Structure formats: structure tokens, C-alpha cells
Ligand code: FES
């Protein structure tokens with residue numbers, strides 16, 4: 001269980017709260033690049049860290065992220081006209097560039113200097129990995145963007161999706177921390193390989209894995225070990241990467257050389273979040289059946305199976321097919337597990353066990369980071385130098401190793417090998 005004060009510290013993301021300040025120390029995913037696909041296309045709404053914003057792509061292809069309400073008298077810029085390198089409010093025609101500079105105030109008399117005295121709140125944006133990233137912290141502290149290997153993948157090798165989560169960002173992130181739920185929530189009874197790959201029989205072979213969280217410069221490296229035979233251990237290595245990302249091995253034991261999957265749980269506000277799924281394959285095109293979420297998420301980013309329709313649970317299938325009766329897609333299982341806790345789960349009510357070791361470790365790491373920021377210091381994994389952008393040591397592994405081997409040493413050896421995982 002977690003004291004109420006710590007629960008608040010971890011979940012409240014407004015600008016005056018430590019976790020809000022922590023989130024505002026990093027570049028975070030804001031929207032899919034495909035939502036604003038071309039110059040002068042319609043703007044879209046974005047809610048992040050309790051702020052209502054509007055994203056648009058100007059005539060030169062540059063992305064702006066502005067406060068939604070016009071600095072003049074508050075009309076929503078979502079309805080604005082995107083024209084000639086600026087977003088123009090439909091009420092009195094004020095026009096803003098991507099930096100929030102007021103370009104024109106056409107309802108004012110000629111020679112008016114009003115436009116020079118006003119600025120729209122605007123956050124800088126960068127495009128990488130199929131997403132638009134933004135930094136919402138103080139200008140003078142703007143860091144560099146880390147160079148995860150998937151940030152520069154060509155479009156055919158990366159698949160990105162986004163869905164709304166009806167709960168705090170932390171509930172989503174904590175779902176990345178306990179490997180033990182793979183043996184239940186995501187387990188199939190029919191022996192089918194989970195869609196998109198996976199090691200179903202290995203998840204089932206040992207339902208009480210040994211978990212270990214190791215603190216690193218980027219967050220927590222998490223090891224889970226399942227004893228799947230007298231002399232064999234199934235080892236999974238995943239990562240919590242600051243401030244809100246889970247890096248997960250996917251595709252099962254055979255999938256290591258191909259790539260991995262990232263789940264980013266970005267707070268929209270205290271009680272809602274975005275889940276970005278980034279799936280990449282290093283040396284091949286993404287297969288159609290890996291574009292798993294196309295049929296699961298509506299064009300409005302609301303999941304077809306959601307909290308309001310009980311995730312379309314099929315009780316008969318729950319008896320015969322898998323734990324959830326909600327089909328094979330992990331996204332829906334995870335959503336049901338985390339959203340049904342309520343908008344912000346009161347962790348003072350929980351009863352933690354050994355299977356929650358890594359959840360506890362991640363919370364501790366995040367609490368320390370939030371307190372560090374609150375004390376005016378720099379939290380972990382804020383990238384300042386070119387060298388620090390090299391983050392190839394964030395490795396994901398799913399493999400079997402001899403029971404006699406020390407998993408930690410094994411992981412270190414693998415990391416020392418080539419640039420990325422070698423089978
Ligand atoms: S409210 Fe936007 S121009 Fe007047």
C-alpha cells in the first residue's frame with residue numbers, strides 16, 4: 001500500500017504539482033504525426049498535463065502546439081483557419097504562428113501595437129518515431145530529444161497507434177511493471193500463439209516469476225525469470241524509461257533481433273491518459289497482422305471495447321478461450337485491468353505481494369524523481385549532451401537461459417555485445 005500523500009505525488013500532473021513538474025522536464029509524445037498529415041491541414045485538439053491545446057501544421061510543414069483558447073477573448077482555435085503560415089481565430093481574425101507570436105490583429109486600427117504585447121502559449125514540437133513530441137517546461141531548461149533507435153525508423157518498419165485511457169497515467173504505466181500478469185490477463189487457454197507473437201506456453205509454465213528491478217540512468221530495468229524446465233529459465237527484460245514509457249520485448253523468444261514495442265502512458269490530466277503503442281521491426285516491413293490496433297480503436301481514438309460497454313466481454317469465451325473473454329488483443333486486456341480500478345486508484349487500499357516488487361521499485365524511482373524536481377534539481381534521463389542521446393543500452397530481451405546462469409550477468413554480457421541485440 002502507498003500513503004495517500006505519495007499517491008497524490010505520483011498521480012497529480014498540474015503545473016504546480018511535483019509530478020506535473022517532472023513531466024514538464026522531458027519531451028513527451030503529444031499526438032500521432034498522422035493526425036496532422038500535411039501542410040495547412042485542419043488543426044486537432046490535444047489535451048496534455050491538464051492543458052487544452054491545439055496542434056497544427058503550417059504551410060511550411062512545421063508543427064505548432066498552441067493553447068486552445070485564443071489570447072484575445074478565448075474562442076477555441078480548434079475552429080481556426082490554418083492559412084499562410086499561421087492559425088487564424090475565426091472570431092476577430094487574430095493570427096498566430098507556431099511559436100505563439102501574434103502575426104495579425106485585423107480588427108484593430110492600422111498602426112496598432114497590440115499584437116506585439118500579446119503572446120499565445122505555445123510549446124515546441126519535434127517529429128520522431130511517427131509521433132509529435134513536445135516539451136512543456138521552462139524554455140531555458142529545454143533538453144535534447146533522446147535518440148531511441150526507433151525514432152528514425154522508416155514508416156514501413158514502424159507501427160504507431162494511440163488510444164484514450166480512462167484512468168491516471170500511472171495505472172497504465174504500472175501495467176508495464178509486473179511481468180506476472182502475463183500468466184493470467186494475457187494468457188490463452190487454447191494454445192494459440194498470442195496475436196503479434198509471444199511465448200504463451202512459457203508464460204503459463206511458471207505463474208510466479210522471480211522479479212527484479214535494477215535502477216539505471218534512464219529508469220528501471222526489469223528482469224523476470226520463470227522456471228520453465230528443471231534446467232531452463234525463461235528470462236524477460238523490459239524497461240521503464242523516464243518519464244512514462246514501458247519498453248517491452250515482443251514477438252517472443254524469436255523476436256529479439258527484430259525489434260520491440262514501446263507503450264507510452266502520457267497524462268492528459270490527473271484522471272485521463274493517452275496510450276501510444278510503438279511497434280518496430282529493424283530489418284523488415286511490419287506485417288498486416290502486426291497492425292493490431294487498427295480495428296480496435298475508433299477514428300476518435302476511443303477503443304471499440306471500452307469501460308462503458310464492459311469491453312464487450314463474452315463470458316462463454318472467458319470460459320473457453322482466455323482469461324478475459326475479450327479477444328486476443330493485449331491493449332484491451334490491459335485497459336480493462338487498469339481502467340476498472342477507477343480514475344485514480346487509491347493505493348492506500350491495496351495489498352501488495354512479492355509479485356509487485358517491480359511496481360514498488362518503479363514507484364520509488366518516480367517518487368524520488370518528483371522530489372528531486374520539487375527541490376529544484378534535475379531528474380534522471382534529462383538529456384543535455386550529444387553523448388547522452390545515445391540510449392542503446394535500453395535493451396529488451398525475451399529468451400531462455402540455463403538455470404545455472406546468473407540472469408543479471410547474462411544481461412550485462414548481452415548489452416556489451418554489438419550495437420543491438422544479437423541472437
Ligand atoms: S477571440 Fe480570437 S480573435 Fe477574438
Ligand SMILES: [Fe+2]
Pocket residue numbers: 175181185186330334
Ligand atoms: Fe499487459
